[in-house]
Amino acid sequence: MEFFRIHKTIPFMRHALVLNIISFATFALAVFFLLHRGLHLSVEFTGGTVMEVAYQQSADIGKVREAVSKLGYPEVQVQSYGTSRDVQIRLPAQKGMNSDQQSAQVMQALKTVDPSATQRGIEVVGPQVGDELTTNGLKALGMVVVGIMIYLAVRFEWKFAVATVLANLHDVVIILGFFAFFQWEFSLAVLAAVLAVLGYSVNESVVIFDRVRENFRRYRKMSTVGIIDNAITSTISRTIITHGSTQLVVLSMFFFGGPTLHYFALALTIGICFGIYSSCFVAAAIAMWLGIKREDLIKGTPAKRDGDSEDDPNAGAVV
Amino acid sequence: MNRYPVWKYAIIVIVLLVGLIYSLPNFFGEAPAVQVSAAKSTVKVDSATQGRVEEALKTAGLTPDLLTLEGGSLRARFATPDEQLKARDTLQRALVPDPSDPPYVVALNLVSRSPAWLTSLHAFPMYLGLDLRGGVDFLLQVDMKGAIDKKAESFASDLRTTFRDKGIRGTSVSRNGQTVEVSFRDAAALQTAKQLIQDQFPDLTTTETQDGSNWRLTATIKPEAARRLQDAALKQNITTLHNRINELGVAEPVIQQQGLDRIVVQLPGVQDTAKAKDILGRTATLEMRLVDESAEGRAAELSGGPVPFGSEKFLERNGRPVIVKKQVLVTGESLTDAQPGFDQQSNQPKVDLTMDAKGGRIMRDVSRENYKKRMAMLIFEKGKGEVLTAPSINGELGNRFQISGSMTVAEAADLALLLRAGSLAAPMEIIQERTIGPTLGADNIEKGFKSVMYGFLAIMVFMCAYYALFGLFSSIALAVNLMLLVAILSMLQATLTLPGIAAMALAIGVAIDSNVLINERVREELRNGASAQAAIHAGYDRAWGTILDSNVTTLIAGIALLAFGSGPVRGFAVVHCIGIVTSMFSAVFFSRGLVNFWYGNKKKLKSVSIGTVWRPKTDGTAVAEGK
Numbered sequence: 001m002e003f004f005r006i007h008k009t010i011p012f013m014r015h016a017l018v019l020n021i022i023s024f025a026t027f028a029l030a031v032f033f034l035l036h037r038g039l040h041l042s043v044e045f046t047g048g049t050v051m052e053v054a055y056q057q058s059a060d061i062g063k064v065r066e067a068v069s070k071l072g073y074p075e076v077q078v079q080s081y082g083t084s085r086d087v088q089i090r091l092p093a094q095k096g097m098n099s100d101q102q103s104a105q106v107m108q109a110l111k112t113v114d115p116s117a118t119q120r121g122i123e124v125v126g127p128q129v130g131d132e133l134t135t136n137g138l139k140a141l142g143m144v145v146v147g148i149m150i151y152l153a154v155r156f157e158w159k160f161a162v163a164t165v166l167a168n169l170h171d172v173v174i175i176l177g178f179f180a181f182f183q184w185e186f187s188l189a190v191l192a193a194v195l196a197v198l199g200y201s202v203n204e205s206v207v208i209f210d211r212v213r214e215n216f217r218r219y220r221k222m223s224t225v226g227i228i229d230n231a232i233t234s235t236i237s238r239t240i241i242t243h244g245s246t247q248l249v250v251l252s253m254f255f256f257g258g259p260t261l262h263y264f265a266l267a268l269t270i271g272i273c274f275g276i277y278s279s280c281f282v283a284a285a286i287a288m289w290l291g292i293k294r295e296d297l298i299k300g301t302p303a304k305r306d307g308d309s310e311d312d313p314n315a316g317a318v319v
Numbered sequence: 320m321n322r323y324p325v326w327k328y329a330i331i332v333i334v335l336l337v338g339l340i341y342s343l344p345n346f347f348g349e350a351p352a353v354q355v356s357a358a359k360s361t362v363k364v365d366s367a368t369q370g371r372v373e374e375a376l377k378t379a380g381l382t383p384d385l386l387t388l389e390g391g392s393l394r395a396r397f398a399t400p401d402e403q404l405k406a407r408d409t410l411q412r413a414l415v416p417d418p419s420d421p422p423y424v425v426a427l428n429l430v431s432r433s434p435a436w437l438t439s440l441h442a443f444p445m446y447l448g449l450d451l452r453g454g455v456d457f458l459l460q461v462d463m464k465g466a467i468d469k470k471a472e473s474f475a476s477d478l479r480t481t482f483r484d485k486g487i488r489g490t491s492v493s494r495n496g497q498t499v500e501v502s503f504r505d506a507a508a509l510q511t512a513k514q515l516i517q518d519q520f521p522d523l524t525t526t527e528t529q530d531g532s533n534w535r536l537t538a539t540i541k542p543e544a545a546r547r548l549q550d551a552a553l554k555q556n557i558t559t560l561h562n563r564i565n566e567l568g569v570a571e572p573v574i575q576q577q578g579l580d581r582i583v584v585q586l587p588g589v590q591d592t593a594k595a596k597d598i599l600g601r602t603a604t605l606e607m608r609l610v611d612e613s614a615e616g617r618a619a620e621l622s623g624g625p626v627p628f629g630s631e632k633f634l635e636r637n638g639r640p641v642i643v644k645k646q647v648l649v650t651g652e653s654l655t656d657a658q659p660g661f662d663q664q665s666n667q668p669k670v671d672l673t674m675d676a677k678g679g680r681i682m683r684d685v686s687r688e689n690y691k692k693r694m695a696m697l698i699f700e701k702g703k704g705e706v707l708t709a710p711s712i713n714g715e716l717g718n719r720f721q722i723s724g725s726m727t728v729a730e731a732a733d734l735a736l737l738l739r740a741g742s743l744a745a746p747m748e749i750i751q752e753r754t755i756g757p758t759l760g761a762d763n764i765e766k767g768f769k770s771v772m773y774g775f776l777a778i779m780v781f782m783c784a785y786y787a788l789f790g791l792f793s794s795i796a797l798a799v800n801l802m803l804l805v806a807i808l809s810m811l812q813a814t815l816t817l818p819g820i821a822a823m824a825l826a827i828g829v830a831i832d833s834n835v836l837i838n839e840r841v842r843e844e845l846r847n848g849a850s851a852q853a854a855i856h857a858g859y860d861r862a863w864g865t866i867l868d869s870n871v872t873t874l875i876a877g878i879a880l881l882a883f884g885s886g887p888v889r890g891f892a893v894v895h896c897i898g899i900v901t902s903m904f905s906a907v908f909f910s911r912g913l914v915n916f917w918y919g920n921k922k923k924l925k926s927v928s929i930g931t932v933w934r935p936k937t938d939g940t941a942v943a944e945g946k
């Protein structure tokens with residue numbers, strides 16, 4: 001089998017400008033939704049009580065909601081969880097009552113409506129834990145960004161580091177934008193997925209940049225654009241197969257992993273799709289706009305140091 | 320060109336063997352068992368206990384198929400739950416003759432079914448997180464400010480006593496937040512006192528101020544002393560929690576410090592949150608103080624008059640007010656034991672208390688000076704105090720004395736438990752709580768396992784179809800990767816959680832990346848007209864740099880998660896990081912070993928089974944060269 005029978009180098013960078021405008025628009029849209037709607041944060045961040053209740057028959061969500069809201073909760077979320085017989089109830093933290101009383105009260109109310117209701121699980125989080133998680137999450141994000149930038153700057157060149165990190169933040173913001181737009185629950189597991197995507201998507205850019213560096217060594221007369229195009233073209237088969245395989249696993253998690261892994265898998269799916277796109281068009285294009293040159297990557301070659309604004313003398317016309 | 324020296328193969332074989340042995344215990348499942356652990360700190364579970372257990376089981380006609388003694392607890396494994404229950408009853412009878420004073424806790428448990436020879440190699444299965452087997456999980460916050468406030472209060476009272484003993488007159492000592500303030504009538508007294516504090520209280524630093532004719536000395540707890548204090552408070556709270564949870568008889572509880580001021584408690588198998596909280600939630604500190612027997616005090620107690628200065632009002636459990644002096648005589652720290660029993664003479668239930676030397680000395684002094692007066696035992700929960708009991712002192716007390724009075728047997732047992740376990744160094748509060756039902760746990764583990772399995776199968780089918788023999792090699796490398804991952808996690812005795820399983824699934828996806836990189840590279844070399852052997856060699860060589868770079872960056876993300884994550888994120892990060900490391904070994908070193916073993920010795924290798932290597936019609940370098 002061979003899926004990719006590519007005769008010619010595909011001129012990816014010819015479309016860079018248009019695609020960059022599109023990705024900037026998507027990015028802006030994601031930021032807009034993040035600011036406008038905000039993330040639907042899970043109980044781990046907000047504090048409160050989440051109860052999972054199982055029924056013998058399919059649960060009537062409306063009735064459950066009614067029973068709980070009668071207890072005087074202004075804001076209560078009831079949704080089915082996994083199967084139609086399992087219901088998840090989220091209660092905001094209430095003053096003057098501890099979680100024990102809260103859950104006992106709710107269970108009692110539910111049992112009067114339907115005696116088959118049984119409590120499967122309960123999770124109670126104090127608000128100060130949530131604040132800490134948020135700061136720690138941001139710290140982790142910061143450390144990933146700085147760590148990756150330093151590594152790439154040492155192994156490659158600062159322009160690549162900047163391009164890669166920008167492309168990755170683009171992915172992360174877009175995932176968050178999706179979660180804000182659809183109001184999917186943003187839990188700790190999703191945070192883990194987002195940070196994993198950050199590492200994973202760098203992976204992608206690194207493979208392409210690695211090839212760019214190699215191409216600079218190999219084809220001394222090719223233009224920068226040609227070299228980037230060639231690098232993306234010759235790694236595209238690997239890119240798609242790798243992401244395809246990872247996606248297979250993620251889909252398996254999505255379908256078989258149960259409700260807990262549902263949003264985790266979803267975040268990864270978005271991350272994988274945008275990861276392909278961003279490493280080809282965002283990272284490579286930014287590196288191109290930043291003006292990467294042969295000398296940036298191949299140190300030790302007797303390239304002209306003076307007059308660095310001039311074009312590379314070795315870079316002839318595109319062959 | 321593509322040959323490994325023997326030592327490289329040897330490494331592969333050894334790693335595979337070790338990986339196999341240490342991942343094996345995870346596949347045997349769990350068997351019913353009975354766990355015996357000590358209920359008191361004075362009792363030890365050792366080989367003598369093992370002998371007793373063996374004998375007791377033998378006389379009852381039961382033979383455990385495995386008996387292990389590890390970390391102060393003894394576990395006997397049985398074939399059926401029926402035998403397990405019988406054994407529990409037998410051991411309960413044999414080891415715990417008096418249920419009111421149990422030396423051992425005999426609890427039901429589950430242990431791995433893995434054979435004895437694996438256990439003897441220290442190959443244990445991974446520990447399953449609560450989300451996979453059900454139970455309760457608490458996060459407790461220790462009130463460190465409360466601990467330091469209390470210490471400051473005790474310093475204040477110590478200073479008061481010391482000044483009195485040394486004859487420094489005209490001083491007044493008061494606590495102001497976390498500092499102790501002393502005022503003096505003259506400068507000479509201040510200097511003497513300052514010298515005294517320097518000599519006798521190394522944990523305090525002093526600053527002096529003078530305003531008018533008023534000399535003042537402010538004593539502050541040194542920062543390093545405060546830190547030591549916090550550390551000790553946390554440790555003591557953990558010990559106390561251990562004692563309390565032992566009373567619950569939970570098999571394998573987890574009680575761990577998290578950060579500077581938090582404690583994680585996990586109770587597998589416990590579904591009754593209320594009961595668990597009841598025991599844990601007695602986040603109490605114990606204090607002994609004198610009852611204020613002055614006229615005003617009596618008046619306040621009987622008719623609700625104003626509480627005199629220097630005293631506080633607390634309620635007894637039946638709602639009667641008791642006016643108690645603010646000065647703390649002894650705290651729960653000095654109490655070493657409390658046991659319920661019966662008074663021989665009056666035949667009434669009683670509680671026997673044992674104090675440490677310091678506490679005993681104080682009790683002796685206090686009882687001598689306050690004969691026939693009342694002493695209150697207060698328990699503080701979440702900052703609110705309650706009088707447990709306020710008996711009168713009927714003689715000189717030493718470091719052993721008893722409380723008796725109108726108590727039932729159950730009340731005496733309850734009081735003893737509270738007194739014994741009540742010695743928390745600082746108040747605590749539950750700030751996070753999770754309960755996972757056992758069916759939910761079983762669901763989680765099944766779903767997690769399925770998603771890993773189906774993902775793995777899908778990739779394997781694809782790889783074999785797309786890359787032929789090389790795809791098979793990649794699949795084997797992937798399986799080895801999974802095995803090593805499980806083996807390392809088992810060796811570390813890591814706790815497997817649902818996010819951990821997710822990371823395992825993701826690791827499969829990410830690990831295949833290295834194989835794809837290699838295989839694509841080999842194809843590319845073949846396309847460019849390289850000979851078979853050269854293509855393999857160049858493929859692995861060239862891909863290595865890329866694999867290293869991409870894995871290091873992924874690893875950076877993983878380490879950041881590990882450093883700042885908590886709970887599920889950490890569980891994810893551990894598996895993620897280990898997965899990256901094992902994938903480097905399996906995808907690069909191991910899979911090359913396979914390829915070398917297969918192709919390396921063939922001198923005139925014509926073709927490589929790596930699926931279709933498509934060549935453009937014009938010439939072999941068309942793709943690489945562009946137009």
